[in-house]
Every structure is written in C-alpha cells, then in structure tokens.
Amino acid sequence: MNSIKKHDLATLGACAVLFAIVQTLLFVDFIGPFWELNIILILINVILSVSLNLINGYTGQFSIGHAGFLAVGAYTGAIITVKLGLPFELALVVGTLCSALLGFLIGLPTLRLNGDYLAIATLGLGEIIRICILNIEYVGGASGLMGIPRFTTFAWAFWITVFIIFVIKNFKNSAPGRCCLAIRENEIAAETMGIDTTKYKVMAFTIGAGFAGTAGVLFAHYFYIAHPASFTFMRSFDILTMVVLGGLGSMTGAITGAVLLTAISAVLAEYPEWRMVIYSLTLIILMINRPQGLFGSKELSLKMFRLGGSDNGRATESK
C-alpha cells in the first residue's frame, strides 16, 4: 500500500517538474503560440483518449460517440461563461456533470446491448447531439457559438489532465475497476461470478463521458468557438484511432496515441497536400506491424526498458 502511494507521489513530482519545464519554455517564448496551442490540443486529446480507453479498453465496450460528449461539455461550458457570465471553474464542473448525466441516461438502455449494437447506438447518439445543437438557435445553431473567452491556459489543461489520468488509473485498480476488467475478459463469466455487469458498464461509461465533457469545456475555452463542425463522427473516429493506435486497454498507450497523432498532424501542417497521405500511411504501417497497438494492453513503465524483457510472462501480446 505504502509503496503505491510513494509511486504516485513520485509520478506527481515528475509531472510537476515537466510542468515547470514547459511553463518556463512558454514563459521565455521558446515555444511559440503555435506549439503552445498544439500542446494544449494534445492535452485535450489525452483526456479524450484516456476517458475513451476507460470505456473501450478497460470495460471492453465499443463506443464511438465520444465527440457527442465533447460537444455537450463544450456547449454547456460556453453557456455558463458566455451566456450566464459565471466563472470558468463552474463551467468545468457543470460541463463535466452534464456530460456525465447524459452518459448515464444513454448508458442505461444502450449498455444492455453489446458489440456492434452498442457501436451503432453511440454513433447515432453522437450525430443526434450534433444535429440538436445545429438547430438550437440559443447556442448559435449552424454558425456555432462565438465569442467564448480564452480561459484555458497551459496550467489548467495540464493539471486537469494529470488529475483525470490519476482518477482513471485509480478507478482501474479499484474494486469496480476490476469488475470492469472482468467484464471485458468475459462478460458471461463475470455475470456468473455475481458481478452486476450493467451497473459497472454504466459506471465506466458515465465516468468516461463526464471526462470527455471536461475536455469539451477546455476545448471551447481555448479555440474561442464551439462549432458543430468540430464534433462530427470523424472526431469520434480520431479519438478512437488514438486509443487503438496506442493499444486498447493501455493507459500509457492511449496517452502516447493522443500525443503522437496530434503531433503528427501539427508537424505536417507545413505540407497540406501530403498531410493526410503521411498520416494515413503512418497508421497503416503501425497497424500492420503492431495490430494490437503500440503497447498492446501493457503499460509503459521504466521496467519495459530493462534489458532481458522481464515482463515477458505478464500480459499476452495479443489480447
């Protein structure tokens, strides 16, 4: 027990150091506005992929409606700050809660489905949310909600990301988290062992949806605008790609996937003609060589770098 706490504290310390370094670089203007923007975009994508990994990777449900929850967070957050003039902190909380509530309401009926059916239901949900927003004049309809102040700073984005990663990591190691893993491995067996599968599936789905909402609030308050075109199903696929690329069921994998894909997209901004070609080729090559994703279901840790591969006996390569 104590060693786990120590480990967490050490990680927190490492995060603080990383934060200090990047913040200093930003302060002395070594990292220009373009890369500052992309670092924040990376952090937002990390939140999205880590929260989707909780649903798709740990609980084994196939959800592809994450952009919908992102949209709900973005718009509720923007309503709180722009329309009601309340503080950003409140927007973060309300955005998260609204998204989580929606996730809960949608999760209850749909999580009784499994496999392909859930995928279709969540895909539909994402589109329903987008079409609803398109037709609500109060939030700007098709022209989007403009004039959102830029409240998201690197510090906000960074510490919220760290917090969310910490919560999801601990959730995975808790009793409900173990139940989720059991459901992923074999739902029938889990049910036989007395696990209320729907309850835990809904729990994971709600948490994942809520954190996607948090990402939405950060997103809208960085890009000045919440626009329906930012929340299409392509966005859901982007997030899914990050998770699958990193390895379904691996937290560090999800983080790496998000960092990699966002960074590739930013680096290739110089070459608009080649961007999508290179981006797609990268995905194809990685998927051919590592169909289980970069990390499979393993976690990246210092142990991995030890010679001899002491972790050979642990998780199997292909799930």
Added chain:
Amino acid sequence: MKAWKKAVGLTCTAALMTAMLTGCGGTKKDAAKSDEVVIGAHFELTGGVANYGKSTLNGVQLAIDQVNAKGGVLGKKIKLVQGDNKSEPAEAGNIATKLITQDKAVVLIGPATSGCVSASIPIATANKVPLMAPVATAPSITVEKDGKVKPFIFRACFIDPFQGQVMAVFAEKTLKVKNVAILFDSSSEYSKGLTDVFTKTLEDNGGKVVAKEAFLAKDVDFKSTLTKIKASNPEAIYVPAYYEEVSKIIKQAREVGLSCPILGSDGWGSPKLAAIAGNEALNNTYFCSAYSSQDKEPTVQNFIKDYKAKYKTDPDNFSIHGYDAAMVVVEAIKRAGSTDGVKIAQELSKMKDFPVATGKFTVDANHNPVSGAVIIELKDGVQTFKEKITL
C-alpha cells in the same frame, strides 16, 4: 520477435517525439527573410468543403504569380504560405496561429467558409493581422453583434442578404411569379440566412411563400419533400444551398414532375452541378453569381484566359473572388508602403474603385465590397448570362 516488435514501437515513438521537439525549436528560426513578403493562404484543402478551398486558392495563387512576375510588391517577392484547416473550425484557429506566428504572414487570405473564418478572427485580431475572406458570406463576419466593425476583417464577395434580395427581385420582376416554395438546408447558416432574406423581400413586394421545407446537408433522397412541395402548386422553387444537394434536388424535382423555374444561390456555381443533375433537368433554372464567364468585360475575359492557361480548367466563382481578394490585398500592402498590419488594414478600409477582375472594388463602412450581381441561366447545362441586377 517480441523484442523486435517492441523496438519498432519505441523507435516510432522516439522518432515522432524528436520530430515534434525539432518543430518546437523551429519557432525561433524565421524572423521573415527581408527579401520576401509572406502572405498566408489559409484554406479548406481537405475535408468536407475542400472543393471551395482549392478553387479559391487557385485564384489567389494566380494573382500572386502575376504580381511576382511583375516584380512583386515593395520591391520584394511575395511568398504564399499555404495552410489546410481540414474544413474544421478549431483546426482553422490552429492554422491561423501557425501562419501568423510561425510563418510571420503579414496578411491572411481565407478561409473560404464562414465557420472557419469566425474561428480565425480572434487570432487575427489579437495579432493585428488583417484577414481577407474571399468567399465567406455570413454578415456577422465583419461586424460585431453590437454593430461595431471588426477592424482587421474584410471580405471580397457580396453577403448573404444581398443575394437573397437579388433573387427575390429577379423572381418578381423578370419571372413575374408570386407563389414561391422554398427548400433549404437547415444545417447551414448560409442557407437559412438566404431563406430569411428572400422570404422577407418577396413578401414585402407582394409575393407569397407557399411552402417552406428543410433538408440536411448530405441528404440524397428528396422525393417525399418535393412531392409535398408540388402539392402546394408553386410557380417557382427557391433552393439556396450548395451544388452537391442542389444537383440531386433538381434532378428529382423534374422526376416528380415539377417543371417550374428553380432559383438558387452562388453555392450552385460548380461544373459538377450539370454532371450530377443532367443537362435536361437544369433547363429553366437560375442562380445568382458575382460574375459570369460570358460577361464581355475584358477584365473578366483576361482572368478566364490566364486561369485556363495555368490550371487547364474553367474558373468558378470561388476562383475569381480569390483572385480579387489577393489583388486587393497586394494593392493595400503597396499603398501602406509597409508590412505593418494596422497600416494595411487602414488602406484596405479606404479601398475605392480599385480595378479587379469582377469590376471595381470598393469597401463600404462594414468592410463589405459594393457590387452588383448577375443572374445566370442554365441552358442545356451551360451557364448563360441572363441579366445584371444592382439594387
């Protein structure tokens, strides 16, 4: 084998991390070489509306090439740096930031669609860099909600209300119709805005909207809606939308037996319209446009000749606006005598009767160009000049 696979993964990760870090370092390198004036071309080059972005960019590129061939501006060559916003507003903010802060663009031309322009405005304004939107038609782009003009934002095309008015006037004066049905795209601000203005102008002049039906972008089957419209016996149908849906609507309208005139907006202006709808179905349809390729004005004809020589295709509305936008921007830089954003913006707002391809370019108090519009009739799939309307 396992170790090898792990190595591949780690190498890829490491390689990309390095790529990213070198990118970070890159911000320092360019303080804009002194022998070049950098203009950012910020367009939708991939994604949903890539067609508009590319056409407009072609026009911009042609203009910049011509200026450079004549020695550039301020004694320097112009360097056009392209950026692709994937047709997505948040990405538009990202690219605007890149072009302004990384590439040190002194002016931005683009994006094409109003949504992407809106997302770029805060960034352009914060950095005091003028933004010229060649084809974004939403009125809210250049003017704040409280009526204040945005100092750094300009556009090179007529705005939505204008087009709607022109079409309503055309319907009543030329076609002499009173009962019009409207079919619009409820997912597009452009379409909704046009519908409102058209309805108002028509009703003010004694006409009547007999049916108002909506569809969503990407819909493919409109037959049930069209049958409903047919039941209301319209004398004309107004479809203010983009060519992708419009072409299918026209085809299906003729199939369900609606032979009345069909009116539209500048979103129709693409050769693909005839390719999808078929020449026959397009007879008796009209749309509003900033220019017609059959306009005999030498400026228009010269533009078309140059464009064809460079790209081997016909220019569309987007290309000519892109061309005009770039020409006006270059002129403003020349008049300002510097690459200072504030001065360029001042010169842009004072622009009057500057000769461009579509005619004379004058910027009004709201940073919109003052212009007339032409009505184009489609005859056997060919765009023919019908008349010029000035309100």
